[in-house]
Amino acid sequence: MRELGGQYIYVKWSEKEVGFEIKGTYQGTRTDQFGKECPILVSEDGQRYSLNHSGSLEYKIGFAEKGDRLLVKYKGTEAIKTKYGVKDVHQFSVFNLDDSDVSPDDFEQAPTGGKAVKPAEESLGLDSLDGFDDVEDLLGAK
Secondary structure, eight states, X not given: OOOTTOOOEEEOGGGSOTTOEEEEEEEEEEEOTTSOEEEEEEOTTSXXXXXXXXXXXXHHXXXXXXXXXXXXXXXXXXXXXXXXXXXXEEEEXXXXXXXXXXXXXXXXXXXXXXXXXXXXXXXXXXXXXXXXXXXXXXXHOO
16 A cells, blocks of 8 residues: 655765666656656655656656666766756666566676666767757757
């Protein structure tokens, strides 16, 4: 049993160490007090987590479907040139733990039985998308 409208544990990336991991079932997003969409993960014990908005995380989780079991690994920050200038942006690896059709050798640092949600984004240079609030910002960036 779970209280409706209950509380979330807010995961603030600036307070996390490189290598921090969170695992849970993706439940969609919620809008925070700043109007940003924050992904919601529910752990196996039923605790709900609201992950702080990040453009790069939003992009990667966008390939997941509600109900997918995800593993989010925090990789720290990286100085990235954006349309707003050079910014330190948060970086992540996101794995779909439900996809067992792939060998762990197919993905660097993939957990056993896991698959990167969208493996091509790193090779295409799209791994660093923080600072983009939406697709129009991304497409308009030079």
